[in-house]
Amino acid sequence: MRVTILLSSLASIALAAPTACPTKVTASLIEQVMPTSNTCDGALDECRTATQAAPYFESAMRQYALTHPAQIAAVLALVGLESGDLKYKHNIWPGRPGQGTSAMFMPNYVKLYVESIPELQDQLTEDMDPDAILALVTPDEYNFGSGPWFLATQCEAAVRDELTTDPDAGFEAYMACVGVTVDEGRAAYWERAKTAFHL
Incomplete structure (x- = not known):
């Protein structure tokens, strides 16, 4: 009887335990953040699906030392909105020259x-026009590193730290x-x- 109660208690604790936050960028996680990233049907050639983008995001997060789930989630949230769920690598409207990357x-x-x-x-050359400069970083291996690069190098360390301690306040700071x-x-x-990263 005691064994049965003990096993039942342990099972209840296991069920109540929070799900571990994912830290690896997968296609499934991207699709949860960017609902239409599962397809490029009808989109421009520069569109990429979550499956195509996932390994590049994963590599870039590691390269720029963004390993906390909230940091990764924040970058994906930004990129999702800015790129139209990975549909665009350059500004479509109003068509600003030289504006682009997934971020x-x-x-x-x-x-x-x-x-x-x-x-x-x-x-890079002194007389290079903005679109030509953008073209250097639209290949996938650079395009999907732009968001991680910005958070890691252009925002203060306090922003990255706050994402790990208070995700909502951290996202506002980001x-x-x-x-x-x-x-x-x-x-x-x-x-x-x-939701995707259990934050």
Whole structure:
């Protein structure tokens, strides 16, 4: 009888235990954050599916030392909104020259990002137009590293730290670093990201 009660108690504890937060970027997680990223049907050639993007996101998160679930979730929430669920690598409307990557950087940040990549630095020239600079980082291996790069190098360490201790406040600080506020659209992506990563 005591054994039965003990086993029952242990089972209850196991069921009540919180699910571990995922830290590896998978196609399934991306699709939970970006609901239409499971397909590129009818989209431009630059569109990528969650399955295609997942290994590049995973590699970039490790490269830029973003290993906490809330940090990863925040980047995916940002990228999801900015890229239209990975449909775009450049600004479609209003069609601003040189704006793009999956994080939809303004041209000045596109250039900074290019300058941070050793194998691309020598390809920059003084007279290069913004679209040509953007083209250097639209290949998948660079495109999906743009969001992680920005959080890791352009935001203060306090922003990354706050994401790990108070995800909602951290996300607001992250958006402030980007130069935007958490409007309804961004909040929707963030809520889906929190659900996907059990935050």
